[in-house]
Amino acid sequence: MTDEGQDSNHVIEVKGLKTQFDDFVVHEDLDLSVRAGEILGVVGGSGTGKSVLMRAIIGLKRPSAGTVRIFGEDYYQASDKEREVIEQRWGVLFQGGALFSSLTVAQNVMAPIKEHLNLPDELAKDIAALKISMSGLPEEAGARYPAELSGGMRKRAGLARALALDPEIVFLDEPTAGLDPIGAAKFDELIVNLKESLGLTVFMVTHDLDTLHATCDRVAVLAEKRVLACGPLEEVRKTDHPWIQEYFSGPRGRAALAFKAS
Numbered sequence: 001m002t003d004e005g006q007d008s009n010h011v012i013e014v015k016g017l018k019t020q021f022d023d024f025v026v027h028e029d030l031d032l033s034v035r036a037g038e039i040l041g042v043v044g045g046s047g048t049g050k051s052v053l054m055r056a057i058i059g060l061k062r063p064s065a066g067t068v069r070i071f072g073e074d075y076y077q078a079s080d081k082e083r084e085v086i087e088q089r090w091g092v093l094f095q096g097g098a099l100f101s102s103l104t105v106a107q108n109v110m111a112p113i114k115e116h117l118n119l120p121d122e123l124a125k126d127i128a129a130l131k132i133s134m135s136g137l138p139e140e141a142g143a144r145y146p147a148e149l150s151g152g153m154r155k156r157a158g159l160a161r162a163l164a165l166d167p168e169i170v171f172l173d174e175p176t177a178g179l180d181p182i183g184a185a186k187f188d189e190l191i192v193n194l195k196e197s198l199g200l201t202v203f204m205v206t207h208d209l210d211t212l213h214a215t216c217d218r219v220a221v222l223a224e225k226r227v228l229a230c231g232p233l234e235e236v237r238k239t240d241h242p243w244i245q246e247y248f249s250g251p252r253g254r255a256a257l258a259f260k261a262s
């Protein structure tokens with residue numbers, strides 16, 4: 001079951017995607033669309049290719065077949081200049097934050113601003129401070145180095161950097177992995193607030209069932225090299241597939257559902 005169809009409201013459209021490492025095929029004939037303003041959660045068993053899919057969409061893993069359209073543009077057919085324009089319209093939070101360890105949080109957030117926008121230092125600093133605050137970090141966190149932050153703070157710092165250029169799409173790779181349940185729930189809340197206040201589209205790879213319930217408008221399940229089901233969680237969880245049944249209706253899936261209902 002997928003509810004893809006044609007929709008001019010799609011900001012990401014992946015069609016017939018094939019990715020591989022030498023002879024090892026990760027995705028084959030994969031279709032997926034992401035609608036403007038939604039939070040789409042991508043789930044699937046370990047090694048099903050969630051991260052590789054995200055990397056294929058953001059230009060870090062060239063597909064061997066298929067198309068990736070972002071904002072209506074064919075990303076892999078675009079010129080370098082066109083690609084640069086597209087890339088400035090998204091932000092990425094990699095697992096672990098991927099911050100520069102030798103830079104402070106503020107300098108990390110300023111890095112994309114300085115690289116892409118020709119702004120005076122003072123203005124870049126003010127923008128960085130705003131993004132740090134939007135990500136729920138105290139002002140003084142800007143002066144700290146990544147190693148001096150807790151895991152949850154590092155995620156927020158990574159998010160501040162992902163928001164640096166006022167993106168329309170944010171890609172999140174397992175944003176709540178490694179956070180305690182309270183920290184994870186707060187991060188979920190932050191993502192939903194940012195989506196609502198900024199109109200962000202969010203593409204999120206996650207294993208976290210509570211996050212899926214708390215944040216996602218739709219869920220895409222990766223299995224058998226493609227998107228096996230995509231739609232609202234209540235519909236996807238009814239799909240008759242062993243992994244989907246195990247994942248959503250196993251003990252942890254039932255607990256997440258009960259938590260949501262409480």
Ligand SMILES: Nc1ncnc2c1ncn2[C@@H]1O[C@H](COP(=O)(O)OP(=O)(O)OP(=O)(O)O)[C@@H](O)[C@H]1O
Pocket residue numbers: 021026044045046047048049050051052053
């Ligand atoms: N650089 C690489 N070279 C070779 N194989 C790779 C590379 N990156 C990923 N793979 C393989 O591609 C497959 C999909 O990897 P990917 O990291 O996307 O899985 P995933 O669904 O995100 O897994 P997990 O939930 O465990 O993080 C895996 O079998 C992995 O070993």
